Amino acid sequence: MRLSKDKINKISEQILSFLYSIFPEQPFTAEIAKEIARDEEFVKKILFDLKSKDLVVSVRKNKKGEPFSRRMRWRLTKRVYEVYRSR
Secondary structure (H helix, E strand, C coil): CCCCHHHHHHHHHHHHHHHHHCCCCCCEHHHHHHHHCCCHHHHHHHHHHHHHCCCEEEECECCCCCECCCCCEEEECHHHHHHHHCC
16 A cells, blocks of 8 residues: 655654654653554664655664664764754
């Protein structure tokens, strides 16, 4: 089933809104997918699209600086956070 661009944009907005609401926490892809009730691979695809638009940043290392083997955390870019905060 194909989704329209309009629906994908709405899902992207949901993801950005969720990331803003928990900022500065950095949830894993699976946590974001669970929160917005979508498939994890679909959410990952949207997150990479948002990353290419410089709206989100992937975090590939834990707090100790060790890289995650297969998982990624996500957060808003500072610029996007400031735009949301000023609303």
